[in-house]
Amino acid sequence: MLEYLLELDGLTAGYAGKPIIHDVSFRLEKGTITTFVGGNGAGKSTLMRAIYGSCDHLGGGIIFDGRQIEKKTPWERYELGIGFVPQGRCNFPDMTVAENLKMGCYTLPRNEHRDRIDAMLESFPMLARKIREKAGNLSGGEQQVLETAMVLLSEPSLLLLDEPSLGLAPKTQGEVFEFVKRIAADGVTVLVVEQNVHGALLISDKAIVLEMGRKFLEGTAEEVRNNPNIRHAYLGGNLSEEEVSE
Amino acid sequence: MDYIYFLQLTANGLVIGLIYALIAVGLALLFGVLGIVNFAHGELLLIGAYAMAIALPAFGLAYIPGVIVAVLTAIIAGWFIYEVFLSKLGHGEFERSILITMGLSIVILNGIQYIFTATPLLVNTEFGYAGVSIGDIRVAWTRIAAAVLSAVTFAALYVLLNYTQIGRAMRAVSQNRDAALMVGMQPRKIGRNAVILAASLCGLAGAAVAPVQLVQPYLGQFLVFKAFAIIIIGGMGSIEGAVFAAIALGVIESWIGGFFPVVWQEAAGFIIMITVLMLKPSGLFSRGGMRVG
Amino acid sequence: MRMPFLAVTVVAVAAFLPLVVTSSYILSVGVTMFLYLVAAMSLNVIYGLLGLLSLAHIAFWGIGGYFTVIAVMDLGLSFWVALPLAGLFAGVVSIAVGFPALRLNRHSFVVVTLIFALLTTLVARDWVSLTRGPMGIPGIPSPYFFGHEIAGAYSFYYLAGAFALVSLLLLYLFFTSRIADTMRAINQSEDLARSQGVNPTAYKLLAFFLSAFFTAMAGGILAFNQRVIDPLIFDFFFMQAFLIMVIVGGRGSFVGVLVAGAVMSILPEVLRFSVDLRMVLYGLALLAFVTWAPNGLAGWIRERREERLRSELRQ
Amino acid sequence: MNSATPLLEVEGLRKSFAGVHAVDNMSFSVAHNTITGVIGPNGSGKSTTIDCISGFQRPNAGRIRLDGRDITRLTPQKIAKAGLIRTFQTVHIYEAMTLRENLLQAARPFQASGWVADFLRLPGMRREVDAAMVRADELVDMIGLRKYYDAPTRILSYGQKKLVALAAGLMPKPRLLVLDEPVAGVNPTRIREIEEVILNLHAAGESFIIVEHNVEFVMRLCERVIVFVGGSKMTEGDPKSVQQDARVLEAYLGIPA
Amino acid sequence: ESILIGISNPYTGPAAIAAEREKWGIDLAVEEINEAGGLLGMQIELLPMDNKCNPSEAVNVANKLVEAKVNVIIGAHCSSATLATMPIIEKAGIPMVTAVSTSPAITDQSGVGGNKWEFRINPSDAAMMKTLAGYLANSGKFSKVAIIGEDTDFGRGGAGAFAEFAKEAGVEIISTDFAPQGLPDFTPVLTKVSRSKPDAIALFQLGSDQLTMLRNAMQLGLTIPYTGRAELGGQNEELISAGGMEGSVSAWTYSPEIDTPENKAFAEKIKVKHEISPVLQTWAGYDSVNIIAQAIKEAGSAEPAAIRDALEKIEFTTVMGKTISFDDYNQAGEIVVILGVNDNKVDILSLEQVAK
Numbered sequence A: 001m002l003e004y005l006l007e008l009d010g011l012t013a014g015y016a017g018k019p020i021i022h023d024v025s026f027r028l029e030k031g032t033i034t035t036f037v038g039g040n041g042a043g044k045s046t047l048m049r050a051i052y053g054s055c056d057h058l059g060g061g062i063i064f065d066g067r068q069i070e071k072k073t074p075w076e077r078y079e080l081g082i083g084f085v086p087q088g089r090c091n092f093p094d095m096t097v098a099e100n101l102k103m104g105c106y107t108l109p110r111n112e113h114r115d116r117i118d119a120m121l122e123s124f125p126m127l128a129r130k131i132r133e134k135a136g137n138l139s140g141g142e143q144q145v146l147e148t149a150m151v152l153l154s155e156p157s158l159l160l161l162d163e164p165s166l167g168l169a170p171k172t173q174g175e176v177f178e179f180v181k182r183i184a185a186d187g188v189t190v191l192v193v194e195q196n197v198h199g200a201l202l203i204s205d206k207a208i209v210l211e212m213g214r215k216f217l218e219g220t221a222e223e224v225r226n227n228p229n230i231r232h233a234y235l236g237g238n239l240s241e242e243e244v245s246e
Numbered sequence B: 001m002d003y004i005y006f007l008q009l010t011a012n013g014l015v016i017g018l019i020y021a022l023i024a025v026g027l028a029l030l031f032g033v034l035g036i037v038n039f040a041h042g043e044l045l046l047i048g049a050y051a052m053a054i055a056l057p058a059f060g061l062a063y064i065p066g067v068i069v070a071v072l073t074a075i076i077a078g079w080f081i082y083e084v085f086l087s088k089l090g091h092g093e094f095e096r097s098i099l100i101t102m103g104l105s106i107v108i109l110n111g112i113q114y115i116f117t118a119t120p121l122l123v124n125t126e127f128g129y130a131g132v133s134i135g136d137i138r139v140a141w142t143r144i145a146a147a148v149l150s151a152v153t154f155a156a157l158y159v160l161l162n163y164t165q166i167g168r169a170m171r172a173v174s175q176n177r178d179a180a181l182m183v184g185m186q187p188r189k190i191g192r193n194a195v196i197l198a199a200s201l202c203g204l205a206g207a208a209v210a211p212v213q214l215v216q217p218y219l220g221q222f223l224v225f226k227a228f229a230i231i232i233i234g235g236m237g238s239i240e241g242a243v244f245a246a247i248a249l250g251v252i253e254s255w256i257g258g259f260f261p262v263v264w265q266e267a268a269g270f271i272i273m274i275t276v277l278m279l280k281p282s283g284l285f286s287r288g289g290m291r292v293g
Numbered sequence C: 001m002r003m004p005f006l007a008v009t010v011v012a013v014a015a016f017l018p019l020v021v022t023s024s025y026i027l028s029v030g031v032t033m034f035l036y037l038v039a040a041m042s043l044n045v046i047y048g049l050l051g052l053l054s055l056a057h058i059a060f061w062g063i064g065g066y067f068t069v070i071a072v073m074d075l076g077l078s079f080w081v082a083l084p085l086a087g088l089f090a091g092v093v094s095i096a097v098g099f100p101a102l103r104l105n106r107h108s109f110v111v112v113t114l115i116f117a118l119l120t121t122l123v124a125r126d127w128v129s130l131t132r133g134p135m136g137i138p139g140i141p142s143p144y145f146f147g148h149e150i151a152g153a154y155s156f157y158y159l160a161g162a163f164a165l166v167s168l169l170l171l172y173l174f175f176t177s178r179i180a181d182t183m184r185a186i187n188q189s190e191d192l193a194r195s196q197g198v199n200p201t202a203y204k205l206l207a208f209f210l211s212a213f214f215t216a217m218a219g220g221i222l223a224f225n226q227r228v229i230d231p232l233i234f235d236f237f238f239m240q241a242f243l244i245m246v247i248v249g250g251r252g253s254f255v256g257v258l259v260a261g262a263v264m265s266i267l268p269e270v271l272r273f274s275v276d277l278r279m280v281l282y283g284l285a286l287l288a289f290v291t292w293a294p295n296g297l298a299g300w301i302r303e304r305r306e307e308r309l310r311s312e313l314r315q
Numbered sequence D: 001m002n003s004a005t006p007l008l009e010v011e012g013l014r015k016s017f018a019g020v021h022a023v024d025n026m027s028f029s030v031a032h033n034t035i036t037g038v039i040g041p042n043g044s045g046k047s048t049t050i051d052c053i054s055g056f057q058r059p060n061a062g063r064i065r066l067d068g069r070d071i072t073r074l075t076p077q078k079i080a081k082a083g084l085i086r087t088f089q090t091v092h093i094y095e096a097m098t099l100r101e102n103l104l105q106a107a108r109p110f111q112a113s114g115w116v117a118d119f120l121r122l123p124g125m126r127r128e129v130d131a132a133m134v135r136a137d138e139l140v141d142m143i144g145l146r147k148y149y150d151a152p153t154r155i156l157s158y159g160q161k162k163l164v165a166l167a168a169g170l171m172p173k174p175r176l177l178v179l180d181e182p183v184a185g186v187n188p189t190r191i192r193e194i195e196e197v198i199l200n201l202h203a204a205g206e207s208f209i210i211v212e213h214n215v216e217f218v219m220r221l222c223e224r225v226i227v228f229v230g231g232s233k234m235t236e237g238d239p240k241s242v243q244q245d246a247r248v249l250e251a252y253l254g255i256p257a
Numbered sequence E: 001e002s003i004l005i006g007i008s009n010p011y012t013g014p015a016a017i018a019a020e021r022e023k024w025g026i027d028l029a030v031e032e033i034n035e036a037g038g039l040l041g042m043q044i045e046l047l048p049m050d051n052k053c054n055p056s057e058a059v060n061v062a063n064k065l066v067e068a069k070v071n072v073i074i075g076a077h078c079s080s081a082t083l084a085t086m087p088i089i090e091k092a093g094i095p096m097v098t099a100v101s102t103s104p105a106i107t108d109q110s111g112v113g114g115n116k117w118e119f120r121i122n123p124s125d126a127a128m129m130k131t132l133a134g135y136l137a138n139s140g141k142f143s144k145v146a147i148i149g150e151d152t153d154f155g156r157g158g159a160g161a162f163a164e165f166a167k168e169a170g171v172e173i174i175s176t177d178f179a180p181q182g183l184p185d186f187t188p189v190l191t192k193v194s195r196s197k198p199d200a201i202a203l204f205q206l207g208s209d210q211l212t213m214l215r216n217a218m219q220l221g222l223t224i225p226y227t228g229r230a231e232l233g234g235q236n237e238e239l240i241s242a243g244g245m246e247g248s249v250s251a252w253t254y255s256p257e258i259d260t261p262e263n264k265a266f267a268e269k270i271k272v273k274h275e276i277s278p279v280l281q282t283w284a285g286y287d288s289v290n291i292i293a294q295a296i297k298e299a300g301s302a303e304p305a306a307i308r309d310a311l312e313k314i315e316f317t318t319v320m321g322k323t324i325s326f327d328d329y330n331q332a333g334e335i336v337v338i339l340g341v342n343d344n345k346v347d348i349l350s351l352e353q354v355a356k
């Protein structure tokens, strides 16, 4: 058994040939949850896209499950078992929730669609209530949950979540984080970007801090949470301990 | 009123309406699936028609093999156009798609005119000018064949789009490329399939029209403007709407042509379209609008 | 600044050209260029700034031509009165068309404006008692300017040139004003503009009106230059030519479209292409730009600048 | 202005889509010079209510009054001109324009000069532009994006775009600014800075309605909090009491009572 | 140094086939002359331009031809285009020979009518229709005729002339329809016309429109004969042999069947080159060049003014063997061929001299 599911080795990536991410390296163990922390524009989303293959690869290596994948297209990576939920709106607005979920099963054998969708609806009952509604008409939070569900349907072994709690009410947020924790326990490796850092760190094993497109710090969630510099720069500073655990 | 006369007009109109529908459906498909208003649609049709007009005498083909040649030629053209131009389009670049297809239309039209001259080609099939007569009503076999071709096509297309994963994937890619990537689709491949499908419809339409009318460079333009009006009436991108509007327009035009000066026949489609839009700005068969926030 | 100096030089050269060049052919190419420039620039108002691809532009060009001719020949108006009236008339028509058409989404808008253009062609062709239909109206009289007959390439060069100068100056002021900026904003996000208190319909109608107004007058001059008018003035070729100028120059850019318009009017004449080949050339230029440089010359330059800026920001 | 009439008054608002009531019998009012928070589960009708208030959706029933004036059937642009500006939950900015242009454009409809003044570049218009420039300068520092001032906003990250949208909303100094999830996706440290700016503006007399899922943010800023559940108002009160309401804990925070 | 003949013809649009066939005749004549050593020691060069069968484009083309300093012009095929071109050649002082346009208005405006530079060698519609109506009346063939014309000078002019002379000759006109050029489907109007059961349909349509119309009629199974300016031969040969035009009678300005050695040789050469017998436009092109060549020879100069003066006095024998000269209105169109279809073959029913 391989110990590391994903290894980044000096990865450089960006847009239109210009690097945004510089020389980033780290390794992810199977079944762990890792959070990226960083200010707005630090390059977190770009790093996620680089791992999924939807921005320009400019150097370095990505090893997934023992295979070099940096030259592969996004759908090839998808086939290998990488699932990516991008930041902001990313669904098929003119299709119903049911159809969107069916699209989530695009690469799966037909006979599995029903069961998987039913199971997903059970985990996220708010989608079941809106099953006939067009995705574009859902509320912001409902769409966010839908998108996460669409990717989860294919049961990826590496899950990239770019701000999964964006626009989620605390209760829904709790549901989503619970779900993530559960699948991680089942062996799925999860990489999360969150501005809701407190919530995310609570479920994470590890945290990586990005600054100006470079890796600034790496440590356990606990370490990062208690690092006073990090607290000041990214966690909203002087919060009382009580507020943090809210 | 002379009901035989009326029925003959209706029969003429039905056939023409079905031919319109064949053209309009391809247009609606490209719009519905890729968000492209294809100004080169008439020229793709032209390619099909010329392929048929040249292949029939050159290889002594019969009607059906001729149709297949036309469809294949159009598919090759569509594939080429997709790979070189349309695949460069991003999501929602609707005006750009118009301009690309407009450029293609200019190049193909004038290129064909340059190569084949404006002299029309006559396509003669094994049906000749023979037809069926029911009482005093008569329809030529070539027209019936065209009508049957288009009816079969609609059925196939309807099933494809609504009941298969491929059809749904095409719609998905048109709505959001990023989301398509997110669920592991290959937008480029799906886009190519959609264009090829639409091109084959053009080729089919060209093959259907060729024996009925004259094959000459401006054949496509005249028909395609009408098809634009049709897909607007039907609600942009709605296949069922396009079929309905096309058949209705064919019949109405025929009636008008039978009772009023020819000018009104030509204006009918346009005037109907404007009226429909006044009453229902999104067309007869459109889906509802989207929320803003 | 170098720009104003350049502009003055170009205008001066253009003004003295007929004193040096006696070929009426070259001067007539100049006339065409002036008229195309105005028409393309006014298309640039509605399409470039607001992103509304109005294929009705060709209709206003033709309406302007027919209105001026009919006003002079049937109503006995002076050319100098008829021309601005034609602009106003086309403007009013544009508002009448714009009201319903602008309610539609932008896809339907394109097709509806196209069909409006086809309908005007039908009217020109089939309202025989007014327009003489396909036979056209020949024998259009020359306009007189203080007793001086404007006929032939030489005097039309000055007429069209002066018209283009004034129109383009006004349009330049417009393109660099905040009104144009608001139009650009509406083009990018109509909902946001509305939430900020902008009334998009007013701006769209204004753009529609302006584009119709200037184009119609250009069409009127064209008709008098040709001395005959017929439904071919609605030929889609003109529409394609104007569009290509706007695309190649760069949507929304004044200088870009100016340069592209001049080049695209002169080049095919210089190269003396046959008609089929000329259209193929136009088509290929359109394809090449839309596919590989969708924002035209101006856009290409802007992108280079942005790229520099970005790499500076990285530092 | 008469401080007895509330700044915004929503009465019996209803909006349904194909039979589903997104907002039903919603009534609340907002006093002058206050910051009001709105919270509620996903899909509880918060954004739909904003859409109705700002004219982007036509309510099926109900009245909306801004400072006593009925604005129920007005177009969005008229409502904005009347002094109620809203931002969007999803990012809405002018992507092809620079950050500076985005901010100046936001102020444009509230300036006195019209088309003629703009076309002729009258001095009055120039003065207005200068004034707007000063305010844009302040705001760009607040969102910390000065180095992107003349860059097209297209190249910004999600959170940065969100900040631009917020700054654009603050530009024209409206009487009432309705913010739909203004800090979703914004870094917590930046959020603290934004809080200060909002408090300053509040001190200068501006009013806000803030829809947010970031509970701490809402609780720290707002004097009153309204809780939406299932399309209608469940409760309303000061932050402390709302936070202790068992029904709120259950429905919104997911903490069983 | 060469002689430059400008051509203003509709190489695109509905009259494109006809223009192309005219080009065959022009090219053949020029080839013959150049091979025989040219004129006055100079070769003939052609400058063909496309006027799209349209007045304003014809004006542009005329201006370009003037600019290119052509010695003489052949054109402009479509009547509207010819009429629009005439003021320009007059101003520039370049003669134009017309052999296809049939509008009577050209007669009125040429020669003593005002324009001394325009010469026409084919009969006008008025002349042709008068002859045709006379023939129909004498042979008693059709008594009820429906007219379908294209909406142009040609269609309206021809239809008007036919209606006028037919009435004089006692033929009843039961309906008149004008259809726009380029209409793709004529079945509605054909269905309408056939309902009133006319003895014949008088067609006034050019090239591809006429072809579309005839094919539509065959698809509808109509067996009504045609008259007016229905083309019996040329592009319609296929339809005629398929039985689509049985019994038709129409007026024409040329037939390859006319039995003179020159005509037979001419028809043979064209047939060898293009696999199709010459049509009236081919003849028009051929004799236009030849009459110009003769004028240049007689003038001893290729100056436009000299050519014009020589044309005015010329005595020219056409390939059909008739000698013609221009009248005061610069018209020399004196022959009308009445053609008919019998047993799916075209016959010359009569070769008539135009009544002046």
Ligand SMILES: Nc1ncnc2c1ncn2[C@@H]1O[C@H](COP(=O)(O)OP(=O)(O)OP(=O)(O)O)[C@@H](O)[C@H]1O
Pocket (backbone or CB within 6 Å): A130, A133, A137, A138, A139, A140, A141, A142, A167, A169, B290, B291, D017, D020, D021, D022, D040, D041, D042, D043, D044, D045, D046, D047, D048, D049, D089
């Ligand atoms: N145009 C529409 N058509 C159909 N249903 C709609 C439409 N707009 C909103 N809805 C429904 O109304 C409900 C309320 O939506 P709204 O966006 O107001 O919620 P919200 O409170 O803003 O939620 P969130 O916190 O997730 O943004 C949702 O369930 C949504 O599905």
Ligand SMILES: Nc1ncnc2c1ncn2[C@@H]1O[C@H](COP(=O)(O)OP(=O)(O)OP(=O)(O)O)[C@@H](O)[C@H]1O
Pocket (backbone or CB within 6 Å): A015, A020, A038, A039, A040, A041, A042, A043, A044, A045, A046, A047, A087, A195, D154, D155, D156, D157, D158, D159, D160, D185
């Ligand atoms: N499409 C793009 N083209 C060019 N530059 C971009 C593009 N998208 C983002 N950038 C730049 O890359 C940098 C990093 O952006 P990224 O979206 O990765 O930030 P982020 O860390 O995800 O921020 P946020 O928390 O706001 O989402 C930003 O400074 C932005 O200007």
Ligand SMILES: [Mg+2]
Pocket (backbone or CB within 6 Å): A044, A045, A046, A087, A162, D157, D158, D159
């Ligand atoms: Mg991000």
Ligand SMILES: [Mg+2]
Pocket (backbone or CB within 6 Å): A139, A140, A141, D046, D047, D048, D089, D180
């Ligand atoms: Mg919301």
